[in-house]
Amino acid sequence: MRLEARPQPSVAMSIASPVIAVAITVVLGTLLFALLGKDPVRGLMVFFYEPIRSGYALSELAVKATPLILCALGLAVCYRSNIWNIGAEGQLLLGAIAGGGVALLATTATGGWIVVAILAAGAVGGMAWAGITALLRDRFNANEILVSLMLVYVAEMFLSYLVYGPWKDPKGFNFPQTQMFPASTQVPLLVTGTRLHLGFLIALAAVAAVWIFMFRTMAGFQLLVGGLAPLAARYAGFSSRKALWTTLLLSGGVAGIAGALEAAGPLGQLTPHVSPGYGFTAIIVAFVGRLHPCGIVLAALLLSMFIIGGEFAQSRLGLPRSLTGVFQGLLLFSLLACDTLIHFRIIWARRLAWNR
């Protein structure tokens, strides 16, 4: 058995590969749960059904997916343009810091417009942070993978400095946290009784905007060409500097908005734990979503489903967290493996001999 490149990507496989991947995961998952002495049906249900069983469950799924969608969108634009931004986490944190800083200025009497200011500040914060990477790459040809990654740690330390130092809640017993933001800064909820907030709609709007930008505008086309064939882009006179700045500022901006949404949304204050690694998980989301805006929405929902399902597997089945991680890994692995079939086909050794 060996792989052979297809002359052109298979349309049938591009639709079928996720289905096959899910089927493989179901089969392997059934085996896994059976080996652990758990009911496989219950095991599969906590991952595939419980996270979507009710309106409330769906709202939680959307809350979890929102920062992932936003970060992954920006990353997909970068990656398609051959700019390897690994630092969405840092850009998200700076967005949270900038947005949180504005939120701290508000009082209970401040109007709802403050939310717009918070999100704008978040976008600027994220863009500024990504801008450092762009500047260093542009001026000194510094590797953007390293620079953007290292800036994540700088962002973490900066956030820590603020919440341990000047922004610390004076009534907080010296714990590292700001005071709770006033209610006026809360990102509006879409459905009362849930945590589903405006951020989810913003994320969906961003999906549409990025889709139009990438596939329906000249600027987007230039980026794609620059990513696929840098020499052709150069020959056509498309500026690689412009591509560098556009993609990094765009991805920094959306990651920053994601951070501001987290801070002024479900969190409501700044702590050292603004993000449980959304910026890094978003890299997986971007690739599982095949760097396509619509794919990213599905991938973000899928990953959120599995993160939440992992908690359910612990609380309902008593499975340890590490095993839920194994199951999550199974799905990602089969998804990426099956995607190989879009560009390659399997040649069975027996058939090969016959062909010869």
Add this chain to the structure above:
Amino acid sequence: MIDLNKRWWLRAIACAAVASVALVAGCGKEEPKPAAKAAEAAPAPKPDPLKIGFMYVGPVGDAGWTFAHDNARKALEAEFGDKVKTTIVESVPEGPDAERVIRDLADQGHKLIFATSFGYMEQMLKVAETKKEIRFEHATGYKSSENMRTYDSRTYEGAYMAGVIAGAMTKTNTLGVVASIPIPEVIRNINSFTLGAQSVNPKVKTKVVWVNKWFDPPKESEGAQSLLNQGADVLFQNTDSSAVLQTAEKAGKFAFGWDSDMSKFGPTAHLASAVINWAPYYKKATKDMLDNTWQTGGVWWGHKEGVIDLVAVSDKIPEATRKRIDEIKAGLKEGTFTVWKGPIKGQDGKKRLAKDQVADDKFMHDIKWYVQGVEGKVPAGG
């Protein structure tokens, strides 16, 4: 050939699709079964067990903070048998994720829920507001409400006793502490460790390395190594893993276990383990629920209540020091001994507690400074 290929693939895809649809449909059909079973079991004469939920910040693992909480949970199950049923969710990030987990535990019928890290405070408070019929317990925080209360342990008592041993065992008169994050609890523990050491060896100096993480074995290990390089020969840590002890073991120096008994991670280096045993509190809280006497409030328990202890004391420790530890334990039990009793001077030489003045809990919660003998500066904002 290509045609045949395509047909083969289409057939394979069709099979896969049918199989997965069948499986998914199967899942759907299976659903009512467990419910039906539960309904049949419901009218049994025995009352339903009290469902208790635990949310942990780290993996249970085999040592440290979360491990100690989980041991207490097991003790709880052993004590109450089928009167209780416990559930755990581990490695829950502090922040918005915690709210979802707490709410889900509440929706799943858990009547008593423990959140075992400071960073769950606001989230638990939010859920408590909307689930008045459920009782919430938050470790190490300071906010409570009518159905949410706090509990904590006086870890500084263990740190002080470890300090007494360290003061007796050091040859270089230099102790090292690998510290996590600069909140009063940790600063208090560094100070208490130093005070303990000074009580038997006034020449002792303490060096501190902050790693800004609760659980990060490589960083903890690096911190320990840098302390050893600076001449420290007895190490102590206020972090969650056994990395510091293991580093000391490799270097042939001494160290302690923290939160749980860590003697097996460094049999030669290990001097003693300052442990937290949450079982007495978890049993009390459960009893409160079963007896219907649960009331809000907050407790801060120490050796007296059986929550803090120094265990697995090594044979290498001189007899006199062991006796001193026993005296301290007895004193803590009877209330005749207090760690934070004057005279105590700050690092700057300023008098913080006058002779025989005993610190109250408010004073203890507000310690943002080092005592004399600790070197370096408390990090940003301390």
